[in-house]
Amino acid sequence: MRLALERFLEDELSNYRKNMFELNLLREEIIEGSPTPDGMPRGNTTSNPTESKAARLMTSNVILCLERRLQGVARVLDRYQNNPEMLRLIELRYFKGTHTAIGVMNELHISSKTFYRWRKELLENLATELGYN
Numbered sequence: 001m002r003l004a005l006e007r008f009l010e011d012e013l014s015n016y017r018k019n020m021f022e023l024n025l026l027r028e029e030i031i032e033g034s035p036t037p038d039g040m041p042r043g044n045t046t047s048n049p050t051e052s053k054a055a056r057l058m059t060s061n062v063i064l065c066l067e068r069r070l071q072g073v074a075r076v077l078d079r080y081q082n083n084p085e086m087l088r089l090i091e092l093r094y095f096k097g098t099h100t101a102i103g104v105m106n107e108l109h110i111s112s113k114t115f116y117r118w119r120k121e122l123l124e125n126l127a128t129e130l131g132y133n
Contacts, residue, residue: 001120001123001124001127005127005132006123009123009126009127009130009132010094010123012069012072012073012126012130013073013090013094013095013122013126014094014095014097016070016073016094016095017095019066019069019070020070022066023063023066023067023070026060026062026063026066027063030053030056030060031053068130069130072126072129072130073126073129075129076122076125076126076129077090079125080122085108085110085118086118086122088107088108089104089108089115089118089119089122090122092104092107092108093119101115101116101119
């Protein structure tokens with residue numbers, strides 16, 4: 001796996017919660033927002049704001065891309081629900097960001113070989129889910 005891809009995947013993990021928040025904000029902006037009137041006519045039919053908002057939610061490229069990436073991370077996390085050590089690694093290294101690789105090794109009482117094997121497995125699973133493998 002290339003270094004650039006590894007960094008991208010680690011960023012996806014690190015920004016998972018932030019991206020979930022961002023997605024909710026984007027959705028909320030569309031749902032709660034209203035078009036800014038500029039005085040220009042928009043046609044001779046009656047508008048349907050609910051339909052328009054639903055269409056924007058379903059077709060926004062930013063929302064669709066963010067949803068796809070978040071769903072990929074969620075599927076990978078679901079795979080590890082029965083592996084508390086891997087979840088702890090993800091929490092410390094990526095979600096909280098409080099531990100370096102060495103800190104995670106010390107916290108989990110694992111060797112560097114084990115840490116990097118788990119990391120590789122995690123990143124390969126995420127790459128597969130996101131369509132990079």
